[in-house]
Amino acid sequence: MDERKALIEVKNLKKHFKVGKNAILKAVDGLNFIIREGETLGMVGESGCGKSTAGRTIIRLYDATEGEVLFDGKNIQNFDKKQAKEYTKDAQMIFQDPYASLDPRMTVGDIIGEGLDIHGLAKGKERQEKIYDVLETVGLNKEHASRFPHEFSGGQRQRIGIARSLVINPRFIVCDEPISALDVSIQAQVVNLLIKLQRDFNLTYLFIAHDLSMVKHISDRVAVMYLGAIVELASSGDLYLEPMHPYTKALLSSIPIPDPKLEREKIRIRLEGDVPSPINPKPGCKFQDRCAYAKDICREVTPELKEVAKEHFVACHLMD
Ligand SMILES: Nc1ncnc2c1ncn2[C@@H]1O[C@H](COP(=O)(O)OP(=O)(O)O)[C@@H](O)[C@H]1O
Ligand code: SF4
Numbered sequence: 001m002d003e004r005k006a007l008i009e010v011k012n013l014k015k016h017f018k019v020g021k022n023a024i025l026k027a028v029d030g031l032n033f034i035i036r037e038g039e040t041l042g043m044v045g046e047s048g049c050g051k052s053t054a055g056r057t058i059i060r061l062y063d064a065t066e067g068e069v070l071f072d073g074k075n076i077q078n079f080d081k082k083q084a085k086e087y088t089k090d091a092q093m094i095f096q097d098p099y100a101s102l103d104p105r106m107t108v109g110d111i112i113g114e115g116l117d118i119h120g121l122a123k124g125k126e127r128q129e130k131i132y133d134v135l136e137t138v139g140l141n142k143e144h145a146s147r148f149p150h151e152f153s154g155g156q157r158q159r160i161g162i163a164r165s166l167v168i169n170p171r172f173i174v175c176d177e178p179i180s181a182l183d184v185s186i187q188a189q190v191v192n193l194l195i196k197l198q199r200d201f202n203l204t205y206l207f208i209a210h211d212l213s214m215v216k217h218i219s220d221r222v223a224v225m226y227l228g229a230i231v232e233l234a235s236s237g238d239l240y241l242e243p244m245h246p247y248t249k250a251l252l253s254s255i256p257i258p259d260p261k262l263e264r265e266k267i268r269i270r271l272e273g274d275v276p277s278p279i280n281p282k283p284g285c286k287f288q289d290r291c292a293y294a295k296d297i298c299r300e301v302t303p304e305l306k307e308v309a310k311e312h313f314v315a316c317h318l319m320d
């Protein structure tokens, strides 16, 4: 059992968007999990299942519709102005497309220095030193400070995005698909950098990806999302060795196994149909239309996330 204290506690978190006149889009619909200090929680699921919305609500870019997020034991919705500003320093986000989030007219040095200015953390020579230091920390160098984002490769831009977050000493970072847009050869480098930074600065990560193979290496535990809810949550090892939810099994069976014999013999579970719309969803299990095991109760009662083995949570009526 991991004894580290929870830095993030998410309780029945919901984020609904009003779309059109009478429709409600339930992007995030009742999340419950913790992230321990120094831990990486992976979050995976197909595009549109609510991962970015969850990340944004947790760092307070969105107000929650219902439920709460505790940071270090304190409800972020009750923060006063000063605490809210402190939280924009403590909780950071890095994005899939670093280019879109880097102002093309600013030098790398000024992009990184902006956070230092906003939070009044350093001026003059000290500011300059901090910018040079953080560039080295992320594998760039101080000559890069006077250049512009377009002069860099995709991997280097992601390093700039990481430097911008890191320079203001965050405690928690939502990594929103930070490697999805990078060449495969570069992905491992960025993941290894994030792992190193976590160790050196005791960072806590929520690491979002649409593909299970990407989160395996970096995550202590993994939450599998489907249509705004978590269907399974377990340690990385348990989830890969003993997936229990039909959706997790389907996701895992689509990842190729390096051994050709095992790959040929592997049982493949095909995911039929598309992810249904999160607008005015029907009652019961959200996976019911794509699940080979769906029974009557699945169409009536939403299965709750329950601990079915030690530290292994599943939301499925097959486990009842
Ligand atoms: N600001 C918004 N207004 C309305 N709907 C939104 C908004 N942001 C996201 N959505 C919808 O919420 C759902 C979840 O989106 P998102 O969190 O971006 O998913 P993911 O990151 O898993 O791809 C999608 O159906 C998306 O269209
Ligand atoms: S609750 Fe029912 S429909 Fe949902 S995953 Fe389990 S068996 Fe399938």
Ligand SMILES: [Mg+2]
Residues within 6 Å of the ligand: 051, 052, 053, 176
């Ligand atoms: Mg997203």
